[in-house]
Amino acid sequence: MKFDRIRLSNFKCYGDTDLTLDSGVTVIHGLNGSGKSSLLEACFFALYGATALDRTLDDVVTIGEEDAEVELWFTHRGGEYHVHRRIRATGERARTAKCVLETPEGSVDGAEDVRNHVVGLFRMDAEAFVNCAYVRQGEVNKLINATPGQRQDMIDDLLQLGKLEEYRERASDARLGVKSVLDDRRGSLAELQSQVEEKEEKNLHDLLNDLESKLAEVEGEIERFEGNREEARTTLEEARDVLESYEEKREELDDVEEDIETLQSDITETERERDDLRERIGDLRERVDALESDVDDLLAETDVDAADEDAIEARLAELDAADDEVADDLGDAKTQAQMFGNQADNLGQRANELEERAAEKRQRADELESEAEDADADLADYREKLETLGDRIDAERATFEDASVEFGEAETYLEDCREKRDALVEREQELTAERKSLRDGIEEAERLLDAGKCPECGQPVDGSPHVDGLDEDRDRLAELDDELESVRKDRERVESDVESAERLREAERTVANLRDNRESVEQLVDDKEATVTEKREEAESLREEADDLDSEAEDKCEDAKQLREKAAEREERVEELEAEREAISAKQERLEEIRSVREKRDELEDEIERRRDERTHLAEVNDERRNRLAEKRDRRDDLREAYDEERIEAARDDEERAEGYLEKVEDKLDDLREDRDDLQGRIGGVKSEIEALEELRDRRDDLRERVEALESLRDEAADLEAMYGDLRAELRQRNVESLERMLNEVFDLVYQNDSYSRIALDGEYQLTVYQKDGEPLDPGQLSGGERALFNLSLRCAIYRLLSEGIEGTAPMPPLILDEPTVFLDSGHVSQLVELVESMRELGVEQIIVVSHDEELVGAADDLVRVEKDATTNRSHVERGGTVFEASAGADD
Structure with missing residues (x-):
């Protein structure tokens, strides 16, 4: 994996910077505080977002700016990638306004999705990245100062051994879960067996046969009484039909007599209405005569000869024409009056506006005169400052x-x-x-x-x-x-x-x-x-x-x-x-x-x-x-x-006898039905118990099979738990042996000193340095420079182990060293140069070193110089004779 290009806009101390990074060793050189580390932080931030920051997004945006942008182009496993992040700082706190990762398979949007994709791509999160590939400023002794337990967690996570422990714990949880379920199922199986035995003791099938025989006898009695009841109902219906027929004729006779009376009354009432209408017609004729007299009187007051519709319509047309003519003249007069009035008002308003504008111009003239006087005063200050600057220049030249x-x-x-x-x-x-x-x-x-x-x-x-x-x-x-x-x-x-x-x-x-x-x-x-x-x-x-x-x-x-x-x-x-x-x-x-x-x-x-x-x-x-x-x-x-009175009386007697029998037979049928319902209920209960017994037997058999399956699953989970534990221990031992070998190779290569013979790393990641005389030392007992060089060797060995892998090579991020000489004296700096050279010879595709030390420049395939303008507080990146300007912002 290799960083190809980084572009920054308003990121910390950089305003608009575009830098290309090549393979080999790139040294970013400059004085302390010039902004070197900010370039590496930008790459780290582009990959992992806010989780890569020590503070908040507000510190990313250049002071005084509203937006910051970071773009990183990199190559991984032969594929080209481009991540673009934009931070917006216009509200109470900065937020991510855009985050897109372009991959060979497509685009990924959103800060969280991009971070998750990068973690999956490199198989390491932000913390693993700084523990393996990115030695940050001030953290050169991080691994050596860590406890063995902390060091074990860091390296196990980098080597993906933490996954095996996670799988072992999952297998353990599964085994315990299966055991809990197995114990519960065994208890349920014993309870079901007890229920089956209890129901088998009741002889349910014999009891069912006895109840069904009694039910058949009761249903026969019900059928006989229901037949007698139907005969009584037929007699009752026939009697009621006779009575209803004669009752209908009686009712019809009453209705006919009532209709006769109604018709006689209606005829009389209608004749009375005809007499009223004759009188109303006479009144209306008198009113017509009066209206004709009114027309003659009104006609005399007009200049129309006749009251016919044509004459009235013609005269109205003449009056309408005259009214239209006068209305036109009236409209013209009103329009002219309003027009002259509006023009007069507009002219008055325009005069007022002109007077206001004149007053505003005089006021603006007074303001300009005052501003000119203030500018005269500023001129005096600027001329005095020119003299002061001249004196300072002369003093510096002196x-x-x-x-x-x-x-x-x-x-x-x-x-x-x-x-x-x-x-x-x-x-x-x-x-x-x-x-x-x-x-x-x-x-x-x-x-x-x-x-x-x-x-x-x-x-x-x-x-x-x-x-x-x-x-x-x-x-x-x-x-x-x-x-x-x-x-x-x-x-x-x-x-x-x-x-x-x-x-x-x-x-x-x-x-x-x-x-x-x-x-x-x-x-x-x-x-x-x-x-x-x-x-x-x-x-x-x-x-x-x-x-x-x-x-x-x-x-x-x-x-x-x-x-x-x-x-x-x-x-x-x-x-x-x-x-x-x-x-x-x-x-x-x-x-x-x-x-x-x-x-x-x-x-x-x-x-x-x-x-x-x-x-x-x-x-x-x-x-x-x-x-x-x-x-x-x-x-x-x-x-x-x-109408026949004798037949009606006989029908009434039949109706009375049938109603008496039906009343008695219903009570008997009710008793028989209660007996039948009771027997049916008892039969249903026995059948339900038989069905429950069969269901209990089925559930018992199913549960017995489930218990046997759970016992097998429990044994498999125990075997899986032991396998993951053994595999983790075996892989850790293999990693420890490989890491110890690589650590000694790197340390021997860069630290050519007769004081130390070898470095030991045990299975718990405890580090020990052995002197030539065999005396063991804790790494913390080394001098500051030796301890820093020892830690850098350990980091490079871990990088080599991850890169070469246990089973084959794996693509790794660039090896990044940020101010690795902070704790080194001049003698150890030359050994650091040899360490960088050795990593390049071992095939590390890209190494990026940030340092203010001139000695590291000689180890560079490519040199990037960073300087900051003391006046504008802006950083400049110089590479290959080209200078890129950046805006003011935070230091390293």
């Missing part, structure tokens, strides 16, 4: 007056001094090592001499030619002491020169920043001077415009006055035309009244005709009623002849 280099050459001078210091440090280390080796040899030789033996061959010293060699070694040791002292003095002198050169370089950078600031202030002075002139000119122009607006407002007021006079003339004409329309309307109303009276007269004529028709209809209705009355009288006579 630093070079007694210096051995000219202004502008400090950077080159600093590099020369550092090269000299590094050469002296390397020489000092060589002399120290040679001196230690020589001194150890002299001490061993002196010990042998004291014992009377030759220091070279171990033979008796008498007459040995090798004794003179010890004096030469002593002379050489004295020479080394003198040279080492001289080299140390030269190194201290050069280190002092490095410090002076660093101060001179800082002075050059300060002068450059001050010059930039001075140019900015000079630009501000020019802008302010132009602003003062522009504001005063604009104020004068506004005052002139205000005078013009006041003059225009006076003209508008005069025009408005003339328009109001014209509007008054048009309103007088409106009053005259409205009077003419009222006169026309009065004439129209008189004609409409004549038309209304004529319509009422016509309505009365129609009513007279309707009354006459109604009277004729009533005469026809009475004729029909008289015919029906004759028919009803004939039917009444027939019904009186058909």
